[in-house]
Amino acid sequence: MRKKENPNKEKARQLAQQIANMTDEQKAQWLTRVPILTIEGRPISGKHQLLAAMQCQTATMVGGFQQWIAAGRVVREGESALYIFAPSGARKAEASAPSSAGAPGNAQAAEAESVRFIMVPVFDVAQTKELPAEQAAAA
Numbered sequence: 771m772r773k774k775e776n777p778n779k780e781k782a783r784q785l786a787q788q789i790a791n792m793t794d795e796q797k798a799q800w801l802t803r804v805p806i807l808t809i810e811g812r813p814i815s816g817k818h819q820l821l822a823a824m825q826c827q828t829a830t831m832v833g834g835f836q837q838w839i840a841a842g843r844v845v846r847e848g849e850s851a852l853y854i855f856a857p858s859g860a861r862k863a864e865a866s867a868p869s870s871a872g873a874p875g876n877a878q879a880a881e882a883e884s885v886r887f888i889m890v891p892v893f894d895v896a897q898t899k900e901l902p903a904e905q906a907a908a909a
Contacts, residue, residue: 781853822852828894838898845893859885
């Protein structure tokens with residue numbers, strides 16, 4: 771079975787390359803702006819702030835599509851998502867070399883888990899509008 775290509779993979783590569791090419795001063799400038807918050811009011815990490823701000827310089831508060839609906843708002847038609855990374859669960863790490871029977875720690879290394887990250891869409895509050903009262907009550 772052929773693995774389906776992730777459409778966000780190229781966008782992730784481009785954003786990662788842009789960040790990698792930034793100087794420490796440029797990164798610091800991006801991070802000195804007002805912090806970007808989640809819909810729950812928590813500040814997002816520095817890396818996520820860079821990702822979000824590079825895609826929307828005016829971003830102030832971000833949330834997923836369903837999070838905005840639960841908050842009584844809806845994403846406006848035609849808006850483009852901002853993408854940040856989110857953990858996608860743990861998976862067992864594959865051993866890169868055959869294990870030596872007597873080497874301590876090899877069993878632990880083989881059992882180690884790695885966390886996978888995927889790009890997830892979020893929207894800034896400016897990309898949303900208030901739900902009409904009757905629709906907000908139904909959400």
